[in-house]
Amino acid sequence: GESVGLHLPTLSVQEGDNSIINCAYSNSASDYFIWYKQESGKGPQFIIDIRSNMDKRQGQRVTVLLNKTVKHLSLQIAATQPGDSAVYFCAENIIGEKLTFGTGTRLTIIP
């Protein structure tokens, strides 16, 4: 049967501040990485992606950093808003193969 659910790592940030969510990935052969946002009771929503030949990519208010040496991925959200409160998942894959999701981080924006 399924194991007891683990507590998600949590991060609380004051509204307007910047937040950084970290993720350690497992497969050194992965060449594509994605950050998803999941609100309660909804499916994952694409935020930003990055290929392994890059170490930084910026979107609107979000930046993803990739450190392949230590297999680390981070998501920076600038000027956080209440609507940013959600669970954030990183995902990795080798292009053409299945996605593997990380454990997730719950971000709470404090008004």
Added chain:
Amino acid sequence: GAVVSQHPSWVICKSGTSVKIECRSLDFQATTMFWYRQFPKQSLMLMATSNEGSKATYEQGVEKDKFLINHASLTLSTLTVTSAHPEDSSFYICSARDLVWVVGEQFFGPGTRLTVL
């Protein structure tokens, strides 16, 4: 664009009954669809990969006779939970990959909450 829908959004059933969940790509064609299961406070776990016109590929530990997957067209995949039991209660999410596949991007549905009494 790239919208994926699921139906129903939630379902409650009695133990022993079967439940069918539909996943549709509304504005694109999907040769490949994926079914995930998510328990509370946990991540998404891939159950199976569904390819149009062929048998689904199940992940290790997922019973193919219990979770029947049919991908009969380029816009529809169904997951049937047969003889459901309370431990099957979970959030089921599908995703689809566009026929004109861009890198590894998948588009996710809104999920279906299954509660088995």
